Amino acid sequence: MSIFGSISDPAATFLLTGARVVDPSAGEDRVRDLAVVDGLLADPAALPADAPRIDASGFVATPGLCDLHTHLREPGLERAETIASGTRAAARGGFTTVCAMPNTDPPPDDSESVRWILDRAGGAASRVRVVAAATQGRGGEQPTNVVELAASGIVGVSDDGAAIGSGAVARELLAGLASLGLPLIEHAEDARTAQGSVMRAGPTATRLGLAGWPESAELSMVERDIALAEETGAWVHFTHLSTAGALEAIRRAKRRGIRVTCDVTPHHLALTDDWVAGWRGFAWEEPGGVAADPFGAPLDAALAYDPACRVNPPLASRGDAMALLAGVADGTIDAIATDHAPHPRERKGVEFGAAAPGMIGLETALSLGLAAVESGSLELVRLIEALSTKPASLIGETRSLAAGSVADLVVFDAGARWRLGASGLASTSSNTPLLGMELPGVVRMTVAGGRITYRDGLDARRLSPGCGTMRTAHPAASDGCRSARTRNSIRMRDQASGASSGRRSCSPASSSSSLSACSASTGRSGCWWCFSSSTWSCSSSSA
Amino acid sequence: MSWPGADAQAAGVWPHRHLLDVDQLTLAELEQCLDVAVEMRERRTRREALDLLRGEVVGLAFHEPSTRTRVSFELAAKALGAEVVDLRIEASSVSKGESLVDTLRTLEQTGVSTIVLRHPMSGAPYLAARSCGARIVNAGDGTHAHPTQALVDALTLREALGPLEGKKIAIVGDIGHSRVARSNMHSLTALGASVWLAGPRAWVAGFAGWPGVTVADRLEDALVDADAVMALRIQLEREAGDGAVASLREYTAEWGLDEARMSRARPGAPLLHPGPTNEGVEITAELAASKRSLIGTQVANGVPIRMAVLSLLAR
Numbered sequence: 001m002s003i004f005g006s007i008s009d010p011a012a013t014f015l016l017t018g019a020r021v022v023d024p025s026a027g028e029d030r031v032r033d034l035a036v037v038d039g040l041l042a043d044p045a046a047l048p049a050d051a052p053r054i055d056a057s058g059f060v061a062t063p064g065l066c067d068l069h070t071h072l073r074e075p076g077l078e079r080a081e082t083i084a085s086g087t088r089a090a091a092r093g094g095f096t097t098v099c100a101m102p103n104t105d106p107p108p109d110d111s112e113s114v115r116w117i118l119d120r121a122g123g124a125a126s127r128v129r130v131v132a133a134a135t136q137g138r139g140g141e142q143p144t145n146v147v148e149l150a151a152s153g154i155v156g157v158s159d160d161g162a163a164i165g166s167g168a169v170a171r172e173l174l175a176g177l178a179s180l181g182l183p184l185i186e187h188a189e190d191a192r193t194a195q196g197s198v199m200r201a202g203p204t205a206t207r208l209g210l211a212g213w214p215e216s217a218e219l220s221m222v223e224r225d226i227a228l229a230e231e232t233g234a235w236v237h238f239t240h241l242s243t244a245g246a247l248e249a250i251r252r253a254k255r256r257g258i259r260v261t262c263d264v265t266p267h268h269l270a271l272t273d274d275w276v277a278g279w280r281g282f283a284w285e286e287p288g289g290v291a292a293d294p295f296g297a298p299l300d301a302a303l304a305y306d307p308a309c310r311v312n313p314p315l316a317s318r319g320d321a322m323a324l325l326a327g328v329a330d331g332t333i334d335a336i337a338t339d340h341a342p343h344p345r346e347r348k349g350v351e352f353g354a355a356a357p358g359m360i361g362l363e364t365a366l367s368l369g370l371a372a373v374e375s376g377s378l379e380l381v382r383l384i385e386a387l388s389t390k391p392a393s394l395i396g397e398t399r400s401l402a403a404g405s406v407a408d409l410v411v412f413d414a415g416a417r418w419r420l421g422a423s424g425l426a427s428t429s430s431n432t433p434l435l436g437m438e439l440p441g442v443v444r445m446t447v448a449g450g451r452i453t454y455r456d457g458l459d460a461r462r463l464s465p466g467c468g469t470m471r472t473a474h475p476a477a478s479d480g481c482r483s484a485r486t487r488n489s490i491r492m493r494d495q496a497s498g499a500s501s502g503r504r505s506c507s508p509a510s511s512s513s514s515l516s517a518c519s520a521s522t523g524r525s526g527c528w529w530c531f532s533s534s535t536w537s538c539s540s541s542s543a
Numbered sequence: 544m545s546w547p548g549a550d551a552q553a554a555g556v557w558p559h560r561h562l563l564d565v566d567q568l569t570l571a572e573l574e575q576c577l578d579v580a581v582e583m584r585e586r587r588t589r590r591e592a593l594d595l596l597r598g599e600v601v602g603l604a605f606h607e608p609s610t611r612t613r614v615s616f617e618l619a620a621k622a623l624g625a626e627v628v629d630l631r632i633e634a635s636s637v638s639k640g641e642s643l644v645d646t647l648r649t650l651e652q653t654g655v656s657t658i659v660l661r662h663p664m665s666g667a668p669y670l671a672a673r674s675c676g677a678r679i680v681n682a683g684d685g686t687h688a689h690p691t692q693a694l695v696d697a698l699t700l701r702e703a704l705g706p707l708e709g710k711k712i713a714i715v716g717d718i719g720h721s722r723v724a725r726s727n728m729h730s731l732t733a734l735g736a737s738v739w740l741a742g743p744r745a746w747v748a749g750f751a752g753w754p755g756v757t758v759a760d761r762l763e764d765a766l767v768d769a770d771a772v773m774a775l776r777i778q779l780e781r782e783a784g785d786g787a788v789a790s791l792r793e794y795t796a797e798w799g800l801d802e803a804r805m806s807r808a809r810p811g812a813p814l815l816h817p818g819p820t821n822e823g824v825e826i827t828a829e830l831a832a833s834k835r836s837l838i839g840t841q842v843a844n845g846v847p848i849r850m851a852v853l854s855l856l857a858r
């Protein structure tokens with residue numbers, strides 16, 4: 001059973017035993033215990049005797065994942081996703097930070113709208129950082145006030161969905177950003193070159209009679225911005241890179257010391273343009289069907305032209321995908337970012353060419369990465385570095401599993417497999433061609449900033465003895481919120497009904513003033529749910 | 544029933560619920576389609592009543608203007624005893640903002656068992672086949688496929704040339720944007736012919752590597768010793784802004800077909816064109832009206848082929 005928490009829950013205390021700890025920041029990969037006391041990683045000796053112990057043998061523990069490119073769709077497009085649902089999807093995927101892209105209605109192009117998002121995300125299931133619009137209304141004409149925006153705490157600016165079409169506007173933006181140390185996050189696509197195109201140019205596009213997006217649509221924009229980065233000394237971050245040629249240009253620019261960074265999506269690493277024709281194999285697998293013979297093999301009527309496969313930039317060729325994987329492996333690609341792009345059914349249940357581009361990715365990113373690791377295409381430590389420590393460092397966050405650090409981690413069962421079903425997703429949308437597929441890697445627990453934001457399958461067998469202690473510490477009061485079972489069912493119900501937060505919640509006694517405090521106060525032994533060691537009370541408001 | 548294919552059909556051998564493209568048909572199934580069409584044509588000539596689709600309703604959902612294909616499907620359905628519902632898409636649902644899926648589900652609820660779909664977007668019939676219960680016949684989708692036209696062309700060529708095994712067939716023009724060319728590449732190569740493509744580079748380059756297909760550098764290479772030549776319709780509106788050719792006049796000068804160019808092909812090699820033709824652009828008026836031209840035969844084969852497809856799909 002999966003249970004969600006929030007970053008405003010009480011800090012957790014617990015001991016994780018026997019996990020394989022993979023921490024790229026320390027070059028660590030070994031089996032050890034991880035102690036968390038009041039939300040901080042601590043020496044296991046410092047753990048209270050009655051703290052819950054979680055048997056994590058067979059699981060992997062890594063620093064929490066950080067997504068540089070997430071579409072939360074709020075405000076304005078809440079039918080696709082909300083800050084609440086999107087961050088739950090993040091927590092379920094092992095992410096503790098998501099960078100919200102400005103493709104909202106209206107887009108955040110001033111400090112007030114940035115603060116609105118940050119306020120709204122105060123009790124979310126993951127930290128939310130904001131990427132503001134690069135131009136007013138994302139219109140491409142008038143640069144936003146980057147000095148004011150920087151003061152409101154943004155991590156970068158972008159007109160994602162489109163590149164900054166005008167070189168003059170891009171240059172003006174970069175000149176302003178240079179002294180602020182913030183990146184222009186560029187969706188590198190020359191709009192005129194890509195105009196009318198709905199997939200990657202190549203044999204499969206030819207076969208399907210779909211207009212193809214040539215590599216030059218990305219490359220030309222990357223080369224322009226490299227030149228602008230060199231000229232202005234500002235930082236350009238290329239997001240969702242999709243072609244070998246653009247990767248090569250970035251590799252050369254990095255060698256010359258130009259300030260450029262880049263990310264790639266899990267789907268551009270694992271999926272290929274053959275998916276549009278109905279093939280369902282990963283980029284590193286032996287091609288079959290249409291992938292092996294784009295002209296000869298019959299199209300699969302059940303899967304060809306699946307609008308879920310329409311993304312921007314389009315899914316790449318096998319050669320591009322393998323080059324991008326190599327780019328992650330050698331560090332030229334700084335990060336794997338999901339480009340989680342939820343869309344409601346009516347924008348995807350249409351003809352391929354009419355479908356909104358984008359697929360969801362928060363809940364499958366780690367799994368696709370682990371599939372690449374299983375195939376031998378990528379080292380686990382490199383995967384975690386690209387999903388966690390490196391992107392976090394790009395936005396000024398740290399990730400470490402050393403004692404003394406804030407507990408920000410994900411625990412997953414790399415060997416377990418799960419079948420992706422629309423109903424099991426935390427996201428409001430289910431637009432992904434991976435539906436129905438079996439994927440490796442199940443997230444068991446996500447801890448963001450010392451708070452448990454997600455748990456799955458950590459049943460009593462894996463919880464001891466604190467679990468029992470807590471159960472007895474919770475008198476079965478008449479409102480029924482003391483027992484873990486009831487609490488869980490409340491959470492699940494709230495989740496199912498889409499309520500923004502549970503009406504009942506664990507909260508420190510000090511902050512429960514708006515709720516009618518429940519009678520039980522158990523002191524240090526903590527709460528079954530949040531493993532809090534702070535004085536807490538179990539509260540319920542009248543429904 | 545005694546017509547070819549009837550036994551197989553009665554035995555439930557026809558394994559396809561939809562006709563989305565000819566790529567899904569085996570060589571035997573392709574030949575079965577053509578054989579059934581021949582039989583249908585003969586019975587129709589004898590004015591025999593065929594009621595294979597009695598009680599069925601065939602819906603025509605043409606999201607793109609087309610006279611020739613729509614009329615031939617309508618005649619074919621009626622000749623088989625079906626009722627026909629012609630959805631005037633251009634006029635009604637598109638302007639109301641109805642989605643394709645909505646339209647087809649509405650049609651399905653009126654009792655339609657087979658939907659003949661013409662759509663400007665590639666892949667639309669695949670969406671239709673997934674999202675509604677009716678049988679789907681692709682009557683042309685975007686620049687992807689036009690399976691019944693390919694069957695018409697295969698029948699026309701088989702009757703003009705005999706078995707297509709080893710025959711050289713040239714396709715000339717805007718291959719890249721042609722659903723007719725794509726479907727013909729599947730069916731003609733499956734029937735054993737070698738297909739040569741000729742046209743401006745941007746329109747043909749992507750097909751290099753298609754099994755049994757050769758991309759010619761020059762028009763002469765495609766035409767020399769060709770057993771048949773197929774010209775494609777140039778989309779006058781599109782080609783103006785496409786950039787692949789400088790102008791229609793230049794296109795005609797370099798790739799337009801006339802008797803002189805056709806003389807490189809085998810003597811009397813037939814000329815096909817899916818119509819309607821732009822005379823004086825892709826072919827001369829004289830060539831279109833010449834003895835070589837099988838354009839009229841193609842039109843005549845349109846109804847029997849569609850009868851064959853509709854009846855085979857109906858089991």
Ligand SMILES: [Zn+2]
Nearest residue numbers: 160161187312
């Ligand atoms: Zn983008």
